[in-house]
Amino acid sequence: MLRYAYFPGCSAESSAIEYDMSTRAVCEKLGIELVDIPFNCCGTHIVEEYDECTWLALNARNFALAEELEMDVVTICSSCFFNMKKAKAMMENEDVRAKVNKALESIGRKYEGKVDVKHILGVLVDDYGIDGIIRKVERLVEVKASPYYGCLILRPEEIVRFDNAEAPSKMEMLLENIGCEIAENPHKADCCGAPIMLIDRESHLRMVKKILEGASGADCIVTVCPLCHYALDVGQEVLGYERRIPILHVTQIVGLALGIPAEKLGLDKNITPTKSLLEKVI
């Protein structure tokens, strides 16, 4: 049985509540155990740029919690995924780890460098496996789905080592096997601009519009990051975008295929209504 220390990230209790709900529901259905840990914020590049020692210590604390359970960490956020991968790589250097452990000593914890960091998409596709998911499909989701990867699940390639950064295919593979037809988006690996949302809202919204336009003709866009999801889901409301397109977290669409009720997947919590999509599926 697959078991992971669960790191949903800070947005799971607020803006991305339905991503957390659908992840828990999908894992329960598949028999993947998610163990909650009293995690802290990964700090993102903001804390890293503020003070590297603090940023490493924050990540080391989360890793230490997972180590105590002898489990790897799974996150649902691409930004947390990249940050944790980067911190982990830096702490493979024993001098760096020793320095960080000095800070961890003050809270009675230790990180020994044994933890691996996973993204929920990787857990579904690689660890659990497509074949296993196919066996659990209860209804085919016969819609045109457009995968949107964004940035940090793919780049920098040498840190995240997840998929082909130029031509990713993990989401396509997953979606095709639950019944979807793939609607290609030329901007599927471009940035939604979420990190500059509070600095330059106009540019951010223009970036969002490009991605939405790239997926025109699809019944939904599928995301793997709460920030990308917020950008596209809330962004089209803010823009007053005329061709509304439902934005689904990857676990929401997989959950539909597994026969999980829409409310349990939080499909009523998305800001852009998902009704048009649900009518095609259910």
Add this chain to the structure above:
Amino acid sequence: MNVNDISRCYQCGTCTGDCPVAWVNREFNPRRIMLKLQTNGHFLDENIVWLCAMCFKCLRCPRDVKPVEVFSNLRKMAISSGKDCVGVKMVKAFVEVIEEYGRLVETKFMMKFMGLEARKMLPMSVAFKMWRNGKVSLSAKKFECAEEVKKLFEVCRNA
């Protein structure tokens, strides 16, 4: 090869052709910023580096200058020297929330950074929908990790 050595940039513009921010905002032109850095030695407008979205598309740089890392280094300098600019204000607000609560509380961060201006980020109808759908956390509870996180900040500050 010395990574991030700006003098290596030969102005091919690969970074700018790949940059999704440059596509929508002419003010943010990584190639031109590298040229300015080459000629001026140090940075001119500290606001510009906060427009980088950290998407890492410019890693295709054939000269290994990697503008994304150059911008990150410039932000670090602005933060440590306490520059009076919007980016540093954002970082301070973010860090204060993490230090106090242990996790990012989105509403606290927005209010700390933007004050009442935060209202203008979302049209009322969208903000209401967010609240109705349970996506706005208004609670002021500290997370279980808060004490340990505070301690880590303290220890690293004095290291």
